[in-house]
Amino acid sequence: MTTQHKSKSLSWKKKFRNRLIEIIGATGVISSDDELIAYECDALTGYRIKPIFVVLPNSAKEVSAVIKECHHENIPFVPRGAGTGLSGGALPTEEGIVISLSRMDKILDVDIPNQRVVVEPGVVNIWVTNAVSSSGYYYAPDPSSQIVCTIGGNVAENSGGVHCLKYGVTTNHVLGVEMVLPDGEIIEVGGKTLDHPGYDLTGLVVGSEGLLGIVTKVTLKIIKKPEDVKTLFASFDHIEDAGASVSGITARGVIPAGMEIMDSFCIRAVEETVGAGYPVDAGAILLVELDGPKAEVEAQMPLVEEVLKEHKANQIKVAKDAKERELFWKGRKSAFPAMGRISSDYYVQDGVIPRSKLAEVLGEIAELSKKYGLRVANVFHAGDGNLHPLVLYDSSKEGDLDKTLELSGEILQVCVDKGGSITGEHGVGHDKKRFLSLMFDENDLDAMNLIRCAFDVKGLCNPGKLFPTPRTCVEPGMKPFEEHPLQKAGLGEMY
């Protein structure tokens, strides 16, 4: 559904556009309907809103000048990277502009001896590893979209990937940012050195889904490639056994670099698409990658195989070389696109459970699938309990999408009931804000709102996302919880 904006007058828009052109230049301001269409949504394509304009700034200064203009005119703004987000974090706001960081795509500093890389937000994730690979280093967070998604977007969403069990997610690899606050001020937090005095603002900004400001520079930590890497897959008749193997492996004191599970749907789809060598008749496969010093990998491999056999693995296949290892991973990484072969449409869910509950949750998802009469394919980062159930549906069939969303919502409820989370890496954004209250009560959400208000009193920066209900900020100088004059007059409500 596309919503048309209405209230701003044409003459105001003309004036505002001229101001933006003064700041960035005519080629940096997109205002024609044809071109704006591309910015109506991110990878969550079910929701679309056309922004008034899209701007493409070239520097922090330009971002700041644009934001000052928005702040002055009370115009909401939404930051955007490559638009690969799956929760609608870059969905435009009605009557707002989109600030695309795609032109700020320079790697500013590669400092191998100090293990740091400083980049602009529009730099694509994989470029970082490419820039340091010849020196034996890499940038660890590797979301599936890493060949297109940008570091700025990764920072906003605190993106994960298939290796975060051992190496952590984006927040564990970002040491500092330069950012433009929602009033236009440019600040620097953290940096190439560690342990800056003051609160950990870097830690707050990473994963804040673009609600606290716009990041214009990011300092990343790079790490040394491991001496040895071994990848295997094991096939099982029952996915529950694959699930139980996962906690069995960590219980033996082994933390693999990654552990991924795919169910029979995925295996067949993937085999038809890329031919990764998975057995097509298996109920599930578990992919395990060990890395580290050669002696460590060699010592842990037999432990892993033992656990797999204990859990009735049929076939265990260890990749014999780098080429085969890549093929194993290619299968996993193409699981989403391969679904297109099985179903015309699918909805990707993202929930987290304690990994010890994998087997029982998979059973419950199967029950839900039966209840709704919709197929659910399971592919997930099993090591950290991050599920990605894919609900398969047919958009041409009346009511199918509604059922899909309802089923996906029930899966989240199961995750929370097991002590988990409604999102492990895709973010809350627009899509999941109504589910945030499953995890957090009013006091918890209040605390989050106090953070947002410290950064953005006017609520102009990516508004309408993350929080289940719109929340206002108390004005500076006024005590929180003191009644606002509008409240006293019965004209407004404080959330």
Place this chain on the structure above:
Amino acid sequence: MLKKSIINNLHSIVGEENALSDNAKLESFSVDDVLPEIVLSPNNVEQISEIMKVASKESLSVIPWGSGTKSALGNKPDRADIVISTKNLNRILEHGASDLVATTESGVTLKKFQSVLNKENQFLALDPPHVGRKATVGGIIATNDGGPERLRYGTLREFLIGLKVVRADGSVFKGGAKVVKNVAGYDLPKLYVGSLGTLGIIVEATFRLYPVPEYSETYIAGFSTLEDAHDAVMTLLNSDIVITSLEILNPELISFLAKRNDLDLIDNQYTLAIGIKNVEKAVKDQVSTVKTLCDQKGGKGKVISGGQEEKFWDDVRDFPWKLFKTARVVCKASVLITQIPKVLETVKRLSGENGIKTYISARAGNGILIISIKGEVSSMIESLNSLRAFVSSIGGHLILQEAPYEIKAGVSVWGDFGSGLGIMERIKFNFDPDNLLNPGRYIT
């Protein structure tokens, strides 16, 4: 003086047996000689919440207190009405061994927490000082304390995945979750790491854990020059050896440590201590590679393991507190890895110029230097200010971790907070509008 009615009110919340107000006993809860009026040891979260409601209503300042091992960190408090001790929040709530997570109340000591986790062969991958002096989990979070093993595992921000906090107004909230991967809402646990009790009282924390490594060895080698020692560091860091801890110890410190640990080393040299934990074979293989690499730079050393190794690292972590019983001056400098030698040289020069003695353990792979100094007060002040000026000039920071008030009067404790200070102050204001929590000690 607190009004009698307020004292009665506080007594009725925690019970008289959990309140202290006679001066002799209050002495051990003083911060920079500021004495609280009353020390309360509530039994549960609800009681802390009730205390904060009273404090908030009566505008009473509150100092959260674990075991007080880091009470010398921060500026002198503006006021101190109530100390809230977390000593009765001493329950470990949950250890999900197969999920490698555990939840505990904040007053639990790290020592007790680790001993429970160790039963399942797991641990919280944190090796801060003061563990023997009963440092609590809550205090360690509030001060973001850590040790040499941060090279391998990182700092608390990497492990603290969930927490529960009582805010200044008495409301209780939780942040994060009990699963290792979670991006729902803002990452509030990170905000509380190192917030020094200024944003609320941490009452519960959930951590991700690691399996205890099977085996450990440490190679200790002295080098004839600092340059050689640092060359070895850079070679080690650029290799694929997975090092757990890597410290450069200055000659003053290694002579102290050598004596205490029967190390039989040439003790007037810059010395590297390289700790490796892994499966036994991986440790042996890697230590042998480490030795070869050090040999190439002229390093002469020995391998230690077992009890001797444990005691050695215990000494490294706690050296300022083992060296000096009172009037300790400890600071932490953070710079780029490649700039550590410059800092060490600057310290050496300043020590000579100002006639002070300096002991340093530098986390060589993180760019962190723990520096403890001894000398005339005025000389120490001058040295610290000069050192900070130098460290700032190369883009680093210097924080006073512990010092008597007379030093703090001449050296800023925190230094420059940078351009984020405005936001930090707004966060503090939003969470604690009346500035009741640890007023003046940190962000105000």
